[in-house]
Amino acid sequence: MTSQTYTFRIQRNMPGQVGTVQSHWQEYKVEAEPNTTILTLLETIKGGQDGTLTFRQSCRSAICGSCAINIGGRTRLACKTHVGTVAKDGVVEISPQKNQPVLRDLAIDIRPFFARVHGIKPYLQEGPERAGKVTSTAYDQVNHVTQCIMCGCCYSECTMAEVNPKFIGPAALAKAFRFVSDPREGLKTERLQALANPNGIWSCTRCTLCVDVCPKEVAPMEAIVKLRTRGLNKGVNTSAGAKHALAFHEDIKQTGQLNEFTLMMRTLGIVGSLMETGMALHLAKKGKIPSPFPHSVTGVDELRRMYESLERSPIDVETKAKEAVPE
């Protein structure tokens, strides 16, 4: 492999007056082979060109979670990102994580992120739902989430966090799932109730960005989906999101077709639907009123039979394990 000159275009941030940060972009040139990591090159710049360049790092092996920064428009771990894969015409653009307050250059203030993690009570709790024995397959459900290193890549890219800083966020919710699905957790239902509150599991947009940016294959959104399922199974179904989800399977079971009129009614209730008129009026102007009486698809009885069959003898499709995980 041959080395070439790369330009690092780095967002520099200096704390200004209380709570403000002054930003500018600065360019550095480094010579490197395409498979050199971004972290190595940031160190080269800091050690040889500019000692003021500030970033966090520690383990160099994608396990401590320190070096998540925005590289080429995506939040990634600098220690496992090769310069050749992110450079565009030899230029690599680097800035701090998004959706987080910046302390200095590429270092963000990690406290708000961890405050959200603390908020989900990130520890096993004693309680009545604790199982006695741990089976060999007990962690098949939680293994992917225990790989989380709390680097914050997912939160930085989260489309809901971008517009709602109160959203608990993918990392903390994945951590919550780790406890809800641990056989030793004693307060699973209580957790599910708390997680169904506003800014919790039902606020995830399902945009799937967290799944793709996660450097540890945690798939936070999959954990959020499973939290929703567990919540509904435990009767935690009063939030708008939960009602919306329930409406779906009723519609499909009854008619095989999603009915957008009744969907709105069920999700928000009558009053809620009327509140929605802002949008409904806009739709109505264009003659876009969904029919309250959709036609059934052909063979809807098959759907009902499938549904009933699965109610009689459920299949665990959440894990690839051969047997269902007892909870």
Place this chain on the structure above:
Amino acid sequence: MTLEFAYYPGCAAKQIQREADWAARAVCQELGIGLLAMPRASCCGAVSLRETKPAFALAVAARILSEAEAMGKDLVTICNTCLQTLTHANYRLSNEPELLEKINAVLAESGVRPYGGTIKVRHLLWVVTDLVDSRTLKAKITHPLKGLRVAAFLGCHSIRPEEIFNHASNTSEGPHLERLIQLMGGVPVDYVGKDRCCGFHVMLSDKHEVHTMAAKNCLSAKDAGAQVMITPCTLCDMIMGSVQPIAEKTVQRTINLPEMNFAQLLGLTMGISKERLGISRLHIDPVPVLSSIGLA
């Protein structure tokens, strides 16, 4: 080669976003792509059925895929969420033989033809850009965009997760939607937000946030010089179109970025009439912009 597909427009295109369905059919007719009806196909369950009844969701998807398989055709859709839901199910059913066996047992017991795992799920956009010969396509584009600056809003559910889409949505030549814009003679606008979320799936639970999302993404495109925005998804259409006027109030800024389904703009470049394409049903009137390049 004749292109024929089992056509799965999705619930939105059957109800609120009918214009996308009209445009898809019109465009396919021009290009000689056969869209065969799937009378038995139910709603895919979207993101929600997987949450309420994960096994039932897979069975529902398997039943839809099985219908296409019985027709001997790959399935094509114009809704990103249908695309992701069915691709996800198809990915699992094709890669986990035990799971396929269990789900097929449920189908068989309910009188449904078991699914053999042989069907590909495609987006109409991919068909147009990947399977239709580009010379054929260009020949049909009689009213090119003449350098119109078009924002491609990709829509989450046709590009993520990479694990199930991999090469299908990520080609070295860039996103399909941007390639199509170039084929139509337009200029794709690069803007922050093109691969982000429209917010459809939290529309009812987090209304205010959805307005902000829509506004941010539209403004970002507008500020980058976009004259019109297209999406490959009926759900994105619904938000970026109908929510945009409401979102303007949330952010207290005029956006006024005409938004439409990719098939509608493609249809216009093929000289298909505005009426057939349902252009009048759009929330932000594109006619002033389109007339500037002689398209309306």
Place this chain on the structure above:
Amino acid sequence: MKSHDLIIVGAGLSGMRAALEGAKAGLDVAVVSKVHPLRSHSCAAQGGINAAINPNDKWEVHAYDTVKGSDFIGDEDAIDLMCREAPGIIHEMDRMGTPFSRNDDGVIAQRPFGGASFDRTCYAADRTGQVLLHTLWERLVHSGIHVYEECHVFRLVLASDGHVAGLVVYDIKTGEIFGLRGKGILLATGGYGRVFLSSTNATTNTGDGMAYAMRAGAPLADMEFVQFHPTGLRTSGILITEGARGEGGYLINAEGERFMGRYAPKKWELASRDVVSRAEQTEILEGRGTNGAIFLDLRHLGRDKIIDKLPQIRHLALDLEGVDPIDAPIPVRPTVHYSMGGIRTDKFGAAPVPGLFAAGEAACVSVHGANRLGGNSLLDTIVFGKITGEHACQYVRSAQLRDFPANAIAEEKDRIQELKSRPNRGLRPAMLHHQMAEAMNTYCGVYREPVGMTTLAEKFPGWRLDYERIHLDDKSTVFNVDLLRAVELRNLLDLGESIVKGALAREESRGAHFRIDFPNRDDVKWRKHTLAFWDEGAQAVRLDQEEVRTVGNPEYAPMVRTY
């Protein structure tokens, strides 16, 4: 000035486990850490943690393996204590929530590791340290213990009577320098991999606690025993777990020969780490390596086993070396990994300075002697985190807060101000660091010879002068990493000097310390610990010796060590 009963420095496994003892005892405990607890380097431990939990295994056998592994210089009272406590620790971590890998019957699974006579290493895939660290952090959050996060300790402060008084602390986030008073101080600051250029360690592993303890008058012990891990990645030095060999991986040379049989005919790749590293180095020196590396071959394990048991190392090999172990052998070489030496303590973690305690890699209790067995470091951190924490809590119950010397904070502020006020010419900290670390790798490696080591030892006075001339580019207050690196560099110089002086003095070969001029172990002269003190007058390290603590068990009598 704030005060606490017990202040723990470092929030890795030892520090957090010790802190939980404080919470249990109802004391006012605080933790100071220069990184967020989850960034601590304990997370990088991959392969596992040893404990005789199988009914067919015995803690006594584990203890014997450890004594033998230490090359008969580990302190036997501490080794017995650790191995006896080990099963309880595993079950405790399991109860706290660590997702250990299980056998089909639900029992915690164990894999073979080097130097062990039983399959004794419990694990969670190949990220055991990470799950243990996260579990203890969960308990720490639950306990509500205050953590001074991203706060760097600049000095360990003693009162006029020689008892610990507290710490001078630097808040990295704000640049504020403040004092903390404590009745007891427990140092759990980990190892010093950065003394060497190539290391499996994090860049934050600068052995700060060891250096501060030595400057405060506490001796360091056995600093010459530096463990070279047999499988660091060729380019970056990043760790590839011994678990890879535990799962059946081979070491092969450039000719494709599985060479370990020539060096350890019984245990092959699962001989003790010092033995394997020397064998690899010999292969490389004799021309049977490629670009300074030999190879770890996992291909015969098959795709499924690699993905199931060694997922992380597959990614590391792919990301950092561009090699998929499913298809090709991984280039590896002996790489600095672990410090057997550290702050000298008794078996309860107490250092000879009153009120000072140490645990984990920062301490030399000594359970590892001249060579640590794989799977014993995670065990050491948690067992002695607990025991030392317990013992320190007992101690501070009856101890008094001492007066904090008035000038300590001002002196540190002046030191920092002076560093920042130097004009921007001369060396950057990184350049001086590179010089020293490169020389340490060259002259204090797997094989050591006297001329090189003498040359190296003689460089330290010059480097100390250079240190007085380094400058900082960064004069600012918020998150000044340039400043931290400079402060850490003095610690690295102190530790580097103690390592090379110890190595030069020890005229024998034992465990990880191999002298080509003294290739044999010499139990008569050298079955002793080396102690390193800071000589304030000479501004240099001076050495002393101490006897090994034995328990009179005839099984532990030194014998020829073969694998």
